Amino acid sequence: MGKVKIKKKSTVIDMTAMSDVTVLLLTFFMLTSTFLQKEPVQVITPPATSENKVPDEKLVQVLIAPDGKVYMNLTGAKDSTQLSTEAFRTEVLQYAYEKYGETHPGMPKLTVKQTKEFSKIGTFGVPMKDLTKWLDMPLEKRDEFLKEKGGIPIAMSVKEGNRNEFQTWLLAVKHVMGSRGEEMGRELIGGKCIAIKAGQDSPFSHVQMVMDNLQTEKLNKFVLMTSLKVEEEEK
């Protein structure tokens, strides 16, 4: 009877290969990732079959919360010599604030620190009168304020020619983008730079309000953000 010899195997596994793989994966994720944007409200965009992607540069995103509050988010060009995100935000803020000050005297002056703070904020949207106060707040308070008392005033002004605050922001965007050459101004008018993000259950009146405002500012073309719906090929 031959005895089967059981070979003693070492239980140590060489982890080097595993480590290689994980490092590769890690690199992949680090390079491809764009971090989730912090937004005051999470909305689920409606499904559609369209496969056009949201541009990741030169974008003005208008976020409409389920309760109709409107927030904005500005992104500059990838080529930062053209228009960096910081410069975009700073200049828009300065222009909009100045325009607002023309019709509303007695507004506190924007400090350099506040402007700098603003350029780091993704989604903003508080009434102009609260803006300086909001920028002075600590971070966590700011988010709370944005959620509770935020929202850019958007109601159409009764008197023709009077801009509401949302339109003032749009005007500032138009001014800043237009100041960077004709091409960028055309891109804005061409409708690739403005994206509306609204929840699928939202009543259309909220969206209509934003559209009306955009129309008033002669920004007739824009995109609606959707999530991909795969549909079977029909015969």
Place this chain on the structure above:
Amino acid sequence: MAKKDKSRQKKFDTRIDFTPMVDMNMLLITFFMLCTTMLKSQTLDLALPTNDKVDKEEETKIQESNAITFILDATVDKDGLKASNSKLYYYTGQGTEEGAQLKDITFGNGKDQIRGFLQERNKALLKEVNKLKERWKKGEIADTTYNNEVKKAQARQAQDLTAKRPIVIIKPTANACYADVVRMLDEMQISKVSTFMLQSLNKTDSTLYEQKVGHPLGAK
């Protein structure tokens, strides 16, 4: 002496245990996976008419021809946050003709549903598009050529005043569900409707709406 010392030197194992390294990497990967958005949102293009009065003439020209008007409606809950129970109506022509009334229709790709309804009216163009699609599937033409050709066909059809084609006017009420509006716009893309527009309801629409639903617009 020196020789002896050297031989006594301990031989170090040059293998390093990589397990903690892997653990850490896995944690980092998990972090990145959770914090990132891989899926970028998609978009639907939309162009609204300008607010200027110049377009009045064009508007009337369109209304004479074979226009189909869809009215989207829904019920908004008490807080005004959520629209549900969506309804879809349509009428053809101008809506002022004798006996004009709203008819029900539903979303979906059935024959009596919106997809079939639009595609039946857009047969001529779809035939052309399908031919292109066949060629594209076989790999005879590239993606961009396909898209361009479809666009060209649409433009040709829009210029041809005798062509039988639907001109769709989408009119969402204030209570309409946003998802429905997007869905409607999406249907336009799917059925390759060359002319469609988003408008607010006018007097004719309100009258028809009241006749159909039994209460005026906006009332609960």
